[in-house]
Amino acid sequence: xxxxxxxxxxxxxxxxxxxxxxxxxxxxxxxxxxxxxxxxxxxxxxxxxxxxxxxxxxxxxxxxxxxxxxxxxxxxxxxxxxxxxxxxxxxxxxxxxxxxxxxxxxxxxxxxxxxxxxxxxxxxxxxxxxxxxxxxxxxxxxxxxxxxxxxxxxxxxxxxxxxxxxxxxxxxxxxxxxxxxxxxxxxxxxxxxxxxxxxxxxxxxxxxxxxxxxxxxxxxxxxxxxxxxxxxxxxxxxxxxxxxxxxxxxxxxxxxxxxxxxxxxxxxxxxxxxxxxxxxxxxxxxxxxxxxxxxxxxxxxxxxxxxxxxxxxxxxxxxxxxxxxxxxxxxxxxxxxxxxxxxxxxxxxxxxxxxxxxxxxxxxxxxxxxxxxxxxxxxxxxxxxxxxxxxxxxxxxxxxxxxxxxxxxxxxxxxxxxxxxxxxxxxxxxxxxxxxxxxxxxxx
Numbered sequence: 238x239x240x241x242x243x244x245x246x247x248x249x250x251x252x253x254x255x256x257x258x259x260x261x262x263x264x265x266x267x268x269x270x271x272x273x274x275x276x277x278x279x280x281x282x283x284x285x286x287x288x289x290x291x292x293x294x295x296x297x298x299x300x301x302x303x304x305x306x307x308x309x310x311x312x313x314x315x316x317x318x319x320x321x322x323x324x325x326x327x328x329x330x331x332x333x334x335x336x337x338x339x340x341x342x343x344x345x346x347x348x349x350x351x352x353x354x355x356x357x358x359x360x361x362x363x364x365x366x367x368x369x370x371x372x373x374x375x376x377x378x379x380x381x382x383x384x385x386x387x388x389x390x391x392x393x394x395x396x397x398x399x400x401x402x403x404x405x406x407x408x409x410x411x412x413x414x415x416x417x418x419x420x421x422x423x424x425x426x427x428x429x430x431x432x433x434x435x436x437x438x439x440x441x442x443x444x445x446x447x448x449x450x451x452x453x454x455x456x457x458x459x460x461x462x463x464x465x466x467x468x469x470x471x472x473x474x475x476x477x478x479x480x481x482x483x484x485x486x487x488x489x490x491x492x493x494x495x496x497x498x499x500x501x502x503x504x505x506x507x508x509x510x511x512x513x514x515x516x517x518x519x520x521x522x523x524x525x526x527x528x529x530x531x532x533x534x535x536x537x538x539x540x541x542x543x544x545x546x547x548x549x550x551x552x553x554x555x556x557x558x559x560x561x562x563x564x565x566x567x568x569x570x571x572x573x574x575x576x577x578x579x580x581x582x583x584x585x586x587x588x589x590x591x592x593x594x595x596x597x598x599x600x601x602x603x604x605x606x607x608x609x610x611x612x613x614x615x616x617x618x619x620x621x622x623x624x625x626x627x628x629x630x631x632x633x634x635x636x637x638x639x640x641x642x643x644x645x646x647x648x649x650x651x652x653x654x655x656x657x658x659x660x661x662x663x664x665x666x667x668x669x670x671x672x673x674x675x676x677x678x679x680x681x
Contacts (some may be wrong), residue, residue, distance in 0.1 A: 410453030
């Protein structure tokens with residue numbers, strides 16, 4: 238049976254419909270010619286930045302000759318058949334957009350990765366030649382979150398003033414025997430960084446193993462970052478149990494703050510009523526998921542027709558297990574956890590969950606009180622101002638409290654308003670604290 242129809246027969250032979258030969262040749266030849274530009278795109282970074290690895294490469298290759306060949310292929314395609322060329326490039330463009338949008342979890346080993354890497358290294362090296370200037374200052378934060386998913390609110394408030402403008406490094410210190418700590422640390426690095434990426438947090442994860450918590454934080458303060466991308470601000474949560482904690486813990490906590498000042502870093506201490514740690518909620522979540530999985534496994538085993546043979550001990554065991562009523566709701570992986578409301582512990586967990594997501598919501602209209610009592614470099618004023626630039630904090634206005642003298646309150650207020658206007662910082666009101674330098678006494 239011949240493949241092509243006769244010249245005078247346009248569409249079929251022996252009752253079988255076939256494509257005209259000219260069209261078939263176009264559809265076969267154009268994809269081959271259309272691969273010229275993608276090949277040029279893949280090979281050009283190798284010429285500019287060098288080979289990406291140890292894989293074999295072309296011994297003789299020139300980027301401009303390759304570009305000329307790609308243009309020639311494109312021209313030949315349109316000369317042969319213009320509409321087939323348009324269809325070919327439309328299909329290639331669609332596939333490129335689809336792969337770029339879907340971002341499949343596949344490591345292609347492409348030369349584009351070398352482009353990203355070399356560009357990042359060159360940009361970091363160029364930054365080292367730029368001198369610091371107050372206009373280019375941006376908060377670059379070390380955040381003591383431990384595991385990022387256990388303190389999401391602390392990460393959210395830091396991410397609010399570092400997103401698209403600064404560096405954020407979530408840090409965890411493993412304390413204990415070195416061998417066990419290093420093994421645990423290495424096993425969770427990829428998972429925790431993946432959690433940050435999946436939750437759209439522009440942050441890095443770093444961890445160290447140390448003999449004490451303070452030693453680990455000291456190591457992070459000294460060694461984190463690269464070149465100009467080096468942290469300048471330490472962010473940590475307020476220690477809520479300082480009244481009941483051991484004296485050594487209090488000394489370590491205060492010592493960490495002093496260490497940050499010794500390394501000439503700013504310090505931000507964040508406090509919310511319920512605290513930041515929701516690790517116990519996540520633990521309950523994991524237990525409920527395990528129970529639900531066991532329940533589903535038992536139900537599936539009871540419904541399996543193969544188990545109907547005989548009523549032995551295994552069948553009886555499943556019958557007994559099937560009488561258990563596990564009504565807990567399956568908890569999802571994100572922070573929006575539903576806990577049992579019938580117990581005091583469940584109510585506490587529910588409040589913790591609500592508090593952990595408060596900085597993800599849009600903040601209502603209100604004021605941010607800034608107590609700028611001393612000239613400490615301006616970080617106290619800069620961070621609230623950055624917050625007001627975000628969409629979620631757009632409705633909040635700054636109310637500034639500054640120290641001054643009782644007999645010069647109006648002059649101090651005018652001077653502060655002039656300073657804030659000079660830096661184009663919008664504010665709602667300024668309050669002068671005239672008795673800030675007055676020592677406290679029993680009568681007051």
